[in-house]
Amino acid sequence: MSDCIFCKLANGEIPTETAYENDYVRVIADANPANVGHLLVITKKHTANMTELDEETAAEVMKAVRKTVIAMKTALKPDGINVIQNNGEAAGQTVMHFHMHVIPRYYGDGILPTWRQLHPEQVETHAAVAAIAAALQEQK
Numbered sequence: 001m002s003d004c005i006f007c008k009l010a011n012g013e014i015p016t017e018t019a020y021e022n023d024y025v026r027v028i029a030d031a032n033p034a035n036v037g038h039l040l041v042i043t044k045k046h047t048a049n050m051t052e053l054d055e056e057t058a059a060e061v062m063k064a065v066r067k068t069v070i071a072m073k074t075a076l077k078p079d080g081i082n083v084i085q086n087n088g089e090a091a092g093q094t095v096m097h098f099h100m101h102v103i104p105r106y107y108g109d110g111i112l113p114t115w116r117q118l119h120p121e122q123v124e125t126h127a128a129v130a131a132i133a134a135a136l137q138e139q140k
């Protein structure tokens with residue numbers, strides 16, 4: 001996509017701090033990091049989000065995320081690491097080109113909220129899981 005900034009970053013049209021790249025992904029520094037060393041694993045192919053991601057690229061993304069997490073642990077020695085991926089505006093996605101966040105975490109940094117814990121009726125949980133299970137069965 002010619003007007004997509006992440007396409008330009010992923011394919012090197014706009015230079016950026018790069019930790020790793022291969023035929024499928026580029027791993028770059030987030031411009032507005034939650035912590036120093038916050039990286040984004042961006043697909044080279046334009047894909048809006050995970051619902052559009054093809055299986056081969058999805059597998060390659062996860063391989064690159066795994067390598068990145070291991071390298072971040074070695075290099076920065078954080079207390080922990082979050083891997084986050086937002087799908088859709090309601091989920092906090094602001095750039096509509098698939099990417100995964102890899103964020104080094106430190107005790108007390110307070111950068112991510114934890115969610116409130118619901119206690120739904122068993123019947124509600126069952127209905128949601130059953131609907132998803134049925135949709136999974138229909139997937140190729």
Ligand code: AMP
Nearest residue numbers: 005029030031032033086092093094095
């Ligand atoms: P998301 O909210 O999951 O869509 O995340 C988008 C991320 O992209 C945010 O963390 C932004 O800080 C980051 N971002 C936006 N523009 C750029 C850019 N030009 N270079 C690097 N990171 C960017």
Ligand code: ZN
Nearest residue numbers: 004007046097
């Ligand atoms: Zn794009």
